[in-house]
Amino acid sequence: MEHASTSFWNxxxxxHKVIQCEPLGPPSIDIKNLTVSYPQNTVISNxxxxxxxxxxxxxxxxxxxxxSTLLRALLGLQKPTKGKVVxxxxxxxxxxxxxxxxxxxxxxxLTVGDTIAMGLFREVGIFRKYTKEQREKMQxxxxxxxxxxxxxxxxxxxxxxxxxxVLFARLILQDAPVIFLDEPFTGVDRRTIDDLIQLxxxxxxxxxxxxxxxxxxxxVKDNFPNTxxxxxxxxxxxxxxxxxxxxxxxxxxxxxxxxxxxxxxxYV
Amino acid sequence: xxxxxxxPFTDYVFLKRALMASVALALGCGPVGVLLVxxxxxxxxxxxxxxxxPGAAIGFLIGGLSLPAMGFxxxxxxxxxxxxxxxxxxxxxxxxxxxxxxxxxxxxxxGVLIISTQGSQVDLMHILFGTILAVDNASLLMxxxxxxxxxxxxxxxxxxxxxxxxxxxxxxxxxxxxxMYHFLFLILVALNLVAAFQALGTLMALGMMMLPAVSSxxxxxxxWSLFLFSTLFAVVSGYFGLLxxxxxxxxxxxxxxLIAGIIYGISxxxxxxxxxxxxxxxx
Numbered sequence: 001m002e003h004a005s006t007s008f009w010n011x012x013x014x015x016h017k018v019i020q021c022e023p024l025g026p027p028s029i030d031i032k033n034l035t036v037s038y039p040q041n042t043v044i045s046n047x048x049x050x051x052x053x054x055x056x057x058x059x060x061x062x063x064x065x066x067x068s069t070l071l072r073a074l075l076g077l078q079k080p081t082k083g084k085v086v087x088x089x090x091x092x093x094x095x096x097x098x099x100x101x102x103x104x105x106x107x108x109x110l111t112v113g114d115t116i117a118m119g120l121f122r123e124v125g126i127f128r129k130y131t132k133e134q135r136e137k138m139q140x141x142x143x144x145x146x147x148x149x150x151x152x153x154x155x156x157x158x159x160x161x162x163x164x165x166v167l168f169a170r171l172i173l174q175d176a177p178v179i180f181l182d183e184p185f186t187g188v189d190r191r192t193i194d195d196l197i198q199l200x201x202x203x204x205x206x207x208x209x210x211x212x213x214x215x216x217x218x219x220v221k222d223n224f225p226n227t228x229x230x231x232x233x234x235x236x237x238x239x240x241x242x243x244x245x246x247x248x249x250x251x252x253x254x255x256x257x258x259x260x261x262x263x264x265x266x267y268v
Numbered sequence: 269x270x271x272x273x274x275x276p277f278t279d280y281v282f283l284k285r286a287l288m289a290s291v292a293l294a295l296g297c298g299p300v301g302v303l304l305v306x307x308x309x310x311x312x313x314x315x316x317x318x319x320x321x322p323g324a325a326i327g328f329l330i331g332g333l334s335l336p337a338m339g340f341x342x343x344x345x346x347x348x349x350x351x352x353x354x355x356x357x358x359x360x361x362x363x364x365x366x367x368x369x370x371x372x373x374x375x376x377x378x379g380v381l382i383i384s385t386q387g388s389q390v391d392l393m394h395i396l397f398g399t400i401l402a403v404d405n406a407s408l409l410m411x412x413x414x415x416x417x418x419x420x421x422x423x424x425x426x427x428x429x430x431x432x433x434x435x436x437x438x439x440x441x442x443x444x445x446x447x448m449y450h451f452l453f454l455i456l457v458a459l460n461l462v463a464a465f466q467a468l469g470t471l472m473a474l475g476m477m478m479l480p481a482v483s484s485x486x487x488x489x490x491x492w493s494l495f496l497f498s499t500l501f502a503v504v505s506g507y508f509g510l511l512x513x514x515x516x517x518x519x520x521x522x523x524x525x526l527i528a529g530i531i532y533g534i535s536x537x538x539x540x541x542x543x544x545x546x547x548x549x550x551x
Contacts, residue, residue, distance in 0.1 A: 075441050099435070108306065108434050109489050118431050122442055126427055154489045174442075223333035 018080045019092060027053040027089030027177060029209070031076065036066065036073045036081035041259070042232070043069045046105050047083070048238050049228055053177060054207040056200065058214045058224035058240070062256035065231040066098065067213040071180045089177075096176035098167055100183050106155060109236040113151040116141060121175030146195055161192035168196055179203060181212040185219070197223055217244065233257040276514045280287045281547050283514060286400045288468075289411050290506030290524065292475055293464055296415035298499030299422055301423070301451060301477030302484060302491070310478055311365050312350060316454075317461050317474040318372035319349035320380030324395060325466065329386055333394065335407035339462040342470075351374060380472070398469035398521040407466050414463040418456050423481045425449055430491055468521040476502055479528035486539035501531050 012049070013191040018034070029051040043066040051057055059067045065198065072078035074085060096119075116138055117130065124130060130138075142148050145165040165185065171179055176240055185193045203210050214220050220227060220240060227240040231252035236243045277283050304313050323345025331337025352373040356362060362370075383392045392529035394402075403411075422429070432449045435463050439445065457477075466475040484497035510526030536542050 077437060077440060083540070093441065096443065097437065097441045099437050103437070104304075104435055105308070109485075109491055109494055110430070110434060111490070114430075114490075115434070118435070118438060121428070121431060121439075126425065 003024050011117055013102055018097060019074070019076060019085045020087070022088045023091075025088045027209075028087065029178070030084075030085040030086040031065040031074075034070075034073065034085060035081045036069050036078060037081045037120070041080075041263075044080075044230070045207050045229075047235055049235075050203065050260070051209055052170060053089070053209045054204055054211055055226055056204050056224045057211045057226045057228060058220040059211065059216065059228045059230055059236075060214055060220055060244070061230040061235075061252055063258060064259065066229055068182050070183055070228075070230065071097070071211070071213065075180065094176050095178045095180055097170045097180045098171060100180060101160070101164060101167070101187065106158070106160075106163055108155055110155050111151065112142070112147065112153050112155065112158070112169075113138065115155060115166055116169045116173055119170040119175075122174075137173060138169075140174040144172060144199065145169045148158040151252070159189075161189045162197065163193060164188050168199055172199075176208070178209045179211070181210065183213050185214065193219070220244065232259060245261070272456065273511065276511065282401050283510060285403045285408055286520065287507065289400060289408055289467055290305065290510060291503055292408075292412045292468070293460075293467055294480075294499055294502030295463060295511060297476045298480055298484075298502045299458050300418060300493040301481030301502075302494045302498045303429065303433060304457060305481045305485060306454075306491070306494075307344050309457075310474075311368050312353075313461070313474050313477060314347045315353055315372045315463040316350045316458055317465075317470060319375040319519065320346040320458075320461055320465055320473070321470040322375050323393070324470065325382035325386075326377045328383060328391065328395065331366045331464050333391060335370045335403075335466045338395070339410060339465065341466060342511055343458050347377075347454070350454060350458070356445045376470075394469070396466070396469045396471050397519065398467050398472065400524075401513075402466035403466065410462045411466070414459050416448045418460060421452065421456060425452060429453060429518035432543055433493060468525065472521055472525050475525040475528060476505075479532050480505065483528075483532045483535040483539075486535045486541045498503075501528065505531060 031047060031049045031051075034044055034047045035042065043064070047070070061067055069078055073080045073094060076099055095177065108200075117124075119141075120130070120134055124134065139148070139151070142151060145164055145168050147162065147169065150158075150162070150166075155166070158166065168184075176221065183195065188196075197219070200210050200212070212224070214224075221244065224240055226238065227236075227243040228238045228245050229248055229252060232255060234251055234255045236248050277287050287425070304310060320342035323341035323343065325341070326345070327338035327341030330341075338441070349371050352363075353367045356367045379395075383395055428439060428445075429449050429452075432453075436450070440447065460477065463548050464476045467473075467475060480498040480501035481494075483501050484494045488494045489499045505524050505528035509527045510520060512518055512527070513520040513523040524538065537544055539545070
């Protein structure tokens with residue numbers, strides 16, 4: 001009984017205890033022994049990892065391995081169970097986050113212009129009008145993603161790739177030092193991926209940190225110098241060529257087979 | 269012409285009141301319904317509408333057939349049930365629609381039980397199907413008050429509310445109080461359902477929100493134009509519903525909802541995003 005009530009209390013307190021913010025120092029994210037559990041299983045256990053600015057990080061691993069959960073936990077959208085996360089030089093609300101596309105309603109009655117304007121929400125607030133400079137910024141962001149003449153187009157008229165370009169334009173406008181992308185290229189055509197990857201490299205040159213959950217190993221090897229390979233208890237972190245080795249990938253496959261078999265046994 | 273369309277509303281005070289109430293209702297329910305549809309929360313609306321019944325029944329026990337008493341009770345209980353069923357779907361394996369269905373069936377049964385043991389069959393009919401023709405000054409004041417509050421609040425939080433509807437995670441991440449707007453919106457839904465409840469009864473209160481809103485979705489492509497269409501459709505259904513109910517001696521609540529249903533049917537056929545137009549290429 002006592003156990004139950006303590007864990008409930010932890011749930012309540014976790015966000016304040018686990019995620020900390022230090023305004024000073026060179027910007028970085030420091031993760032120590034992070035554990036995130038769902039009622040049925042532990043998805044991330046004792047993860048220790050360090051993201052420096054500027055850099056490009058890919059998170060790869062099998063489905064259910066905790067990739068999205070890690071991003072959500074860092075942002076405070078998912079309560080971690082224990083561990084410590086220190087944001088140095090910025091706070092979690094300075095992170096621009098692109099959720100998985102299938103969580104959004106692509107038929108929502110907004111124009112492209114309305115959608116990217118959300119990126120300026122923190123600047124304009126609830127009431128203020130967009131200034132001339134802000135309008136120019138929006139136009140420039142649209143040009144950067146190759147949708148210059150689309151400001152008045154409805155979202156529902158866009159293809160999957162164009163929709164993703166719109167969301168990237170919104171990220172540009174957010175102008176955040178850290179950008180989390182959750183499967184940004186799933187269901188997106190080749191040409192769009194090539195264009196958006198260029199944007200990611202531009203963000204690196206602008207001294208930002210980009211952390212992206214990805215499935216395409218070739219894309220990771222070609223573009224992301226650092227990788228976090230994550231399969232629940234098993235993880236490897238470091239330079240991509242040291243992490244994405246045959247043994248490591250075999251180990252993640254084995255780990256995922258294990259937990260899938262366990263889940264199977266529970267239903268028997 | 270004049271006699272058919274206008275004079276019923278000038279000759280009879282109760283019809284005049286009913287028309288005012290339904291227009292006020294339409295002004296509030298139009299926009300709220302659109303947001304409800306866009307948030308894919310129609311089911312939540314359904315649960316809330318039914319959950320109003322036991323609260324209204326308790327209000328009825330205390331204050332008799334007065335809208336303010338029943339409305340207040342309905343608002344409180346409706347809100348509790350909506351939050352509870354949301355929480356249950358979050359913390360158990362039950363999906364949202366299943367837990368909502370469970371709750372509103374219980375609410376409905378409980379409400380009917382309370383009213384039929386403590387009041388008469390007529391009271392029960394009034395509460396289930398509404399009595400827009402019996403709107404008194406106090407109720408009219410309450411409905412218009414709720415509408416005014418709704419429109420003011422929507423004007424205040426329009427921008428973040430639309431962002432929250434489109435991408436709930438976004439506001440939460442940038443520290444924009446996403447949860448608070450969701451909560452305020454739930455309050456608006458509950459309030460407008462309470463207002464609609466006198467006119468249309470608990471069984472059809474949601475109709476004034478949902479039908480104009482889904483019809484408007486077939487006509488417009490911006491949130492603000494959806495608001496306009498939806499409100500227009502709601503006003504038209506209110507007016508024609510009352511008109512037909514007067515001339516043909518139909519019950520008023522169902523007539524209003526049926527007119528809204530007819531508008532929906534027509535929209536499905538001829539609107540820019542309706543069935544017929546769709547085949548010619550979508551945009």
